[in-house]
Amino acid sequence: MNQRLHPHSTEMTSPPPHLYGRWRHDPMLLMGTAIAKVWWPFWRPMAPLHPTTADDGVTAVRLVDRQVVAADENVVTLTFEAPDGTLLTRWHPGAHLDILLPSGRMREYSLCGDPADRRQYRIAVRRIPDGGGGSIEVHDTLRVGDLVRIRGPRNAFPIAVPGHGSSARSVRFIAAGIGITPILPMMAVAERFGLDWSMIYTGRSRTSIPFLDEVARFGDKVTIRTDDESGLPSMTELLGPTDPQTGSTPGDLAVYCCGPVPMLDRLRTHLADRPDIELHYERFSPPPVEDGRPFTITLASTGQQIPVAADETALSAIRKTVPSAPYSCQQGFCGTCKVRTLSGAVDHRDNILTEPERADGQFLTCVSRASGDHITLDL
Numbered sequence: 001m002n003q004r005l006h007p008h009s010t011e012m013t014s015p016p017p018h019l020y021g022r023w024r025h026d027p028m029l030l031m032g033t034a035i036a037k038v039w040w041p042f043w044r045p046m047a048p049l050h051p052t053t054a055d056d057g058v059t060a061v062r063l064v065d066r067q068v069v070a071a072d073e074n075v076v077t078l079t080f081e082a083p084d085g086t087l088l089t090r091w092h093p094g095a096h097l098d099i100l101l102p103s104g105r106m107r108e109y110s111l112c113g114d115p116a117d118r119r120q121y122r123i124a125v126r127r128i129p130d131g132g133g134g135s136i137e138v139h140d141t142l143r144v145g146d147l148v149r150i151r152g153p154r155n156a157f158p159i160a161v162p163g164h165g166s167s168a169r170s171v172r173f174i175a176a177g178i179g180i181t182p183i184l185p186m187m188a189v190a191e192r193f194g195l196d197w198s199m200i201y202t203g204r205s206r207t208s209i210p211f212l213d214e215v216a217r218f219g220d221k222v223t224i225r226t227d228d229e230s231g232l233p234s235m236t237e238l239l240g241p242t243d244p245q246t247g248s249t250p251g252d253l254a255v256y257c258c259g260p261v262p263m264l265d266r267l268r269t270h271l272a273d274r275p276d277i278e279l280h281y282e283r284f285s286p287p288p289v290e291d292g293r294p295f296t297i298t299l300a301s302t303g304q305q306i307p308v309a310a311d312e313t314a315l316s317a318i319r320k321t322v323p324s325a326p327y328s329c330q331q332g333f334c335g336t337c338k339v340r341t342l343s344g345a346v347d348h349r350d351n352i353l354t355e356p357e358r359a360d361g362q363f364l365t366c367v368s369r370a371s372g373d374h375i376t377l378d379l
């Protein structure tokens with residue numbers, strides 16, 4: 001987790017140097033620091049330069065703009081500013097915000113504005129009628145002027161710029177539908193750094209894909225290809241220009257892709273024997289369960305038994321009985337779905353729980369499973 005301090009946070013943890021440049025610390029300033037350490041925790045929440053924050057990294061930002069950005073009207077952008085107009089925490093392409101919705105749901109949305117603009121955050125949200133309700137709540141309840149609680153930015157999909165952390169010589173961006181959101185700021189960075197880059201933007205139809213006007217400024221570096229006009233793209237089309245002599249995708253390429261699981265899986269398989277091509281990706285739906293065995297969950301509060309199929313996650317099985325069970329990323333990195341195991345051994349499949357948390361019985365229902373036939377959860 002990259003929890004960051006707000007730029008106006010003040011941490012009084014180390015004594016200041018001597019006022020007159022001597023190597024020892026000034027006694028008056030030491031005394032002032034000691035007083036400040038006692039006084040600051042009480043004053044901090046009321047300080048006018050400090051936004052509304054809680055110790056868990058939650059900040060309140062104001063929704064200042066809302067725009068429809070897809071012709072089918074199912075994608076809106078939301079732009080936020082600090083309520084007091086101060087600078088927001090810096091972020092880099094690929095970062096996302098946790099949006100804490102009034103209902104208690106938490107959802108993660110990629111930042112798709114300009115990382116150089118410290119005054120605003122922008123996200124885009126596609127309305128998903130048959131999803132978990134988060135996108136509908138965003139569309140139907142958040143209005144300009146509202147204070148919205150957020151956590152972050154955090155970055156699970158960073159870009160390594162060729163020549164600055166990557167040995168690749170060119171970059172290929174692949175975005176499908178709302179998967180454009182983390183890719184948009186990456187394209188801007190690639191352009192700013194003068195990289196050799198190109199992009200394919202796919203989707204069901206031109207009416208369903210957002211930001212057509214914004215990607216138009218990049219001219220023929222961007223190929224827009226929709227399923228209704230051209231069918232599903234081939235791997236060669238996704239990966240861009242081929243070497244005229246070999247007919248294959250040139251090496252020293254970094255690929256950044258955000259799209260549906262089947263597309264990512266095809267790309268991963270296709271590039272499995274191409275170590276000369278870096279593949280970086282972000283899913284916007286949960287990964288398929290691999291090597292799953294069926295098991296049963298008992299809910300401690302009611303005694304209900306919930307069967308979990310071999311190809312099903314514990315979270316999706318639980319939500320059939322407890323539709324309000326919290327979740328967000330469904331990929332084992334946000335921690336929203338965490339519950340405690342009261343009995344039964346766990347096959348942990350996440351990367352965020354610490355050993356003490358696992359020893360305490362913590363369990364991420366979106367990815368982890370019982371390692372035996374049965375598990376009892378504190379639900």
Ligand code: FES
Pocket residue numbers: 326327328329330331332333334335336337338364365366367
């Ligand atoms: S929903 Fe994010 S870790 Fe499970």
